[in-house]
Amino acid sequence: MGKAGDSGGTVSRGTPGPQEATGTEAGRPAWLTWSVRVVGAAGIGVVAWACLTAWGAVVHGHPLYAVLLGLTVLGSVLVLWRSLRPRPTRRGWRLAGDLALVVAGIVWAAAMAWLRPFTAVEPALDAMVSDDSVTVTESTTAVTLAPARGADGTAVFFRPGAKVEARAYAAVLRPVAEAGHTVVIPKQPLAVAFLAGGAFDAARERVPQADRWVVGGHSLGGVVASSDAAGAEASDMAPAVGLLLYASYPAEDLSGLTVAVESVSASQDGLATPAEIEASRAVLPADATFTVVEGAVHAFFGDYGPQPGDGTPTTTHDEARAEISSVSTQFVDSLAG
Incomplete structure (x- = not known):
């Protein structure tokens, strides 16, 4: 017969603790998951804003900007989709890599916003x-x-x-x-x-x-x-x-x-x-x-x-x-x- 407390110790070793249950989401820290999602949503938002406010310039300008807007949408959708998938726990250089991608996404979205062209108006x-x-x-x-x-x-x-x-x-x-x-x-x-x-x-x-x-x-x-x-x-x-x-x-x-x-x-x-x-x-x-x-x-x-x-x-x-x-x-x- 086990000593008092053995059962509690066994449960503690076999069941995820509170920190793992609440501090991570699908193996990635929850704050990082939400950062990725915010960046993905921001990318789509920037494209929508550029198209709504400068559609004439997007359509009639050099095609490179329109291509980059399309790539921004595809990349943002991919980022959002991957953020919903279970991922192994990220540590060390993998976590640093995720952080670098978040920063790169912010810079990219900001660049797409800054590059929004001035649209021709009448006359x-x-x-x-x-x-x-x-x-x-x-x-x-x-x-x-x-x-x-x-x-x-x-x-x-x-x-x-x-x-x-x-x-x-x-x-x-x-x-x-x-x-x-x-x-x-x-x-x-x-x-x-x-x-x-x-x-x-x-x-x-x-x-x-x-x-x-x-x-x-x-x-x-x-x-x-x-x-x-x-x-x-x-x-x-x-x-x-x-x-x-x-x-x-x-x-x-x-x-x-x-x-x-x-x-x-x-x-x-x-x-x-x-x-x-x-x-x-x-x-x-x-x-x-x-x-x-x-x-x-x-x-x-x-x-x-x-x-x-x-x-x-x-x-x-x-x-x-x-x-x-x-x-x-x-x-x-x-x-x-």
């Missing part, structure tokens, strides 16, 4: 419709505005600003096309100009009838366009003859550039400030022309709504757009052969 959407004066063509990698009655030999390649979809510049650049110049606006991967290094060469192949180009860009797009101009000013095939900057300036010294330069800026810009534009005179050719649109802000160079960090306008968007379009058209016209 840019109206400007995307072909008529008797301009033929608009949209592909997965570019928007092209071509004069309906035939273009001259001077074309424009214009890079959008960071996270801004290509269609947002249709209204401001359509008058350039109406004046007889083909305009190509690339759809950049993740709407970042640095990720579209070969876009200018692709545009020259797309418009073989153009024998000279004006390259330009807005904000970050202008930074990369400056490099495009420097690399193509002496090209034997359709060289760059002009650089058109919207609220932008080069990241390097281009004071020796031989192409014509037009810098258009905004007096109330909170991102490419008037002081920064003024300082850019030192890195641009001495004969560069500077035009300041009084009362305008950074976001007035396209049609995509307000932009965080921007200034407060003291003029209307329509008035600013009309001035920017006029300056741009006159600049390109002056370089037409």
